[in-house]
Amino acid sequence: MQLMLCGGTGCDSTGSEKVRAALQEEIEKQGLTEEVSIVITGCNGFCAVGPVMVTQPEGIFYQKIQPEDAKELVTEHCLHGRPVERLFYKNPATKKRISKMGDIPFFASQEFRAMRNKGLIDPELIDEAIARDGYFGLAKVLSEMKPEDIIDEMMASGLRGRGGAGFPAGAKWRFAKWADGDEKYVLCNADEGDPGAFMDRSILESDPHAVLEGMAIAARAINADKGYIYCRSEYPLAIKRLHIAIDQAKAYGLLGDDILGSGFNFDVEVYQGAGAFVCGEETALMRSIEGKRGMPIPRPPFPAHKGLWGKPTILNNVETLANVPQIMLKGGAWYAGVGTENSKGTKVFALSGDVANIGLVEVPMGTSVRSLVYDIGGGVPGKRTFKAVQLGGPSGGCVPEQHLDTPIDYEAIAKVGAIMGSGGAIVMDNTTCMVDMARYFMDFIQDESCGKCTPCREGTKRILTILEDICKGKGKDGDIEELESLCHVVGHTALCGLGQTAPNPVLSTLRYFRDEFEAHIYAKT
Ligand code: SF4
Structure with missing residues (x-):
């Protein structure tokens, strides 16, 4: 029996390591080390009820486990085969406890593709990834497909970049493939910096091999032999697991020289970013890897033609790349089988x-x-x-x-x-002040603006000042119109995506909650 205990950052912060130690002690005390093992997995997803654990092969989901629960869990579940019901998830609507993960409403309508291995493997053991088809997509690509076939399959999948812009990944790869260049690069953007975002971190922590495999397939498509993963240094667990995964993949001949005896070479390095939000912008990210200050540059030329060190470069984010191996293995049509007309998967x-x-x-x-x-x-x-x-x-x-x-x-x-x-x-x-919400995001953006171009550097500062005044009850007639005008100018004239999209939270709150702005200004609430 395997106890799949979540060791993702969420469960780690609620004490999963202490639970692991207590369970291990109990397993040893009861002489069950041959029969029961603990596997520390990446993020299970249901962070709200952590620490969580799923037993295999039965698939019993346990929530909010404390070290004091270890004795009962090992004695009852592991020794006598009697699941401990009081630790099952309790459905707040029906007040009934649910034993199986798939029956819990939180999981019932989800479909795992990019996160297909989350909670099911030890991310620090490549054998477990391989046992769940890890690197099978790469093997197929190297043995059966030409680079054009890879790109055709990506186009058929309809996969659009999951980093935000939604540009078709296959089209980006095609541009890089046909771009002139003796050297080409594949980059993974793991510089996730949005407040409240932890998708990429969790994927890297739970299944780093899927991302490495996706990068190797991209490299094969454009004939690159070098890749970098740009990961913010605030993600130490993701970085640690990436290093372990890279070492193991190299030891298995799945990265490095002559991959699987195909003559294809591809090496990956992890580059740690210092956490500047603007370094998630593709040109700033590349300048940062080059050792320069992470500031955007105007496009065109686009990175597919002139990217890292002026060479053709593919940049995709973690989630995009994690989808690639299954697309190669099952086909683009399979991937496009779910979704809407223009947004697949x-x-x-x-x-x-x-x-x-x-x-x-x-x-x-x-x-x-x-x-x-x-x-x-x-x-x-x-x-x-x-x-x-x-x-x-x-x-x-x-x-x-x-x-x-x-x-x-x-x-x-x-x-x-x-x-x-x-x-x-x-x-x-309903207790959220939407003006304050807009102020919060503008404060974040203003702080993260690299200052290179005037509209973003000065415009966001002025927008923030107006929002702060409104929040303090010092707003005045004409502020809303000035906000709209400034947002228009910044959105249309800023150099990079950070500045161009900076006005969005202000504009959307004005669109739907204008009365709150007016109440602050005119009623001085
Ligand atoms: Fe820098 Fe902002 Fe200009 Fe982008 S828009 S280059 S972040 S100042």
């Missing part, structure tokens, strides 16, 4: 804020925002009510009650004034 979200089930979720494109918040998220806890959900973090916008039935789809979400972004979803209840 699944999307990972980090659900946080005023919502009962905080955690990491993966849903088919086309799922409604309402389903995300209520069916999976469990709605707003207590007597408070839903007000809005912020999608896309500081670059995104809010989706209010009247648009909750909007499907998760790049274009549909943009139509209501938000963006898909990388997957941050922050739920806000």
Whole structure:
């Protein structure tokens, strides 16, 4: 029997390491070391009820385990085969306890593709990844497919970049493949910096091999032999697991020289970023790897033609790359089998804020925002009510009650004034001041602006000052019009995506909650 204990950052912070130690002590005390082993997995996803554990092969889901529960769990479940019901998840609607993970509403409507191995493998053991088809996609690519076939399959999948912009990944790869260059690079953007976002970190912590395999396949498609993973240094567990995964993949001949005897070489290095939000912008990220100050540069030329060190470069984020191996193994048509007309596959979200089930979720494109918040998220806890959900973090916008039935789809979400972004979803209840929310995100952006171009450097500062004044009850007639005008100028003239999208939270709150701005200014509330 295996006890799959979540060791992701969420469960780690609620004491999973102490639970592990207590369980191990009990297993030894009861002489069960031959029969029972503990596997520390990456993030299970249901962070709200951590530390969580799933037993295999039965699939019993235990929540909120404390070290004091270890004796009962080992004696009852492991020794006598009697699951401990008091540690099952309790459905707040029915008050009934649920034993199996798939029956819990939080998991029931999710579909795991990018996160297919989460909670099911030890991320520090490559054998466990391989046992779940790890590197099979790469093996197929190297033995059966030409580079053009790889790109055709990516195009057929309809996979769009999950970092926020939603550009078709296959098209990006095609540009890089046909670009002139003796050297080419594949980069993984793991510089996740949105407040409330932890999708990429969790994928790297739970299944780093999927990302490495995705990078190797991309490299084969464009004939690159070197890749970098740009990961913020605030993610020490993800970085540690990446290093372990790279070493193990090299030892197994799955990275490095002559991969699987094919003559194809590809090496990967982890580059630690210092946590500047702007370094998630592709040109700034490349300058940072080059050892320069991480500042964006104008495009074109685009990185697919002139990227890292002026060479053709693919940059995809963690979630995008984690999808690639299964697309190669099962085909682009399989991947495109779920989703909407223009948004295929699944999307990972980090659900946080005023919502009962905080955690990491993966849903088919086309799922409604309402389903995300209520069916999976469990709605707003207590007597408070839903007000809005912020999608896309500081670059995104809010989706209010009247648009909750909007499907998760790049274009549909943009139509209501938000963006898909990388997957941050922050739920806000009826006590949230939306002016203060806009101020918070503008404060973040203003702080993170690299200062290179005037509209962003000065414009965000002025927008922030106005928002601060309004929040302090010092707002005046004309402030709303000035905010709108400044947002328009910054959005249309800033150099990079950070500045261009900075006005979004202000504009979307003005669109749906203008009365709150007016109440602050005219009623001085
Ligand atoms: Fe820097 Fe902002 Fe200009 Fe981007 S828009 S280059 S972050 S100042």
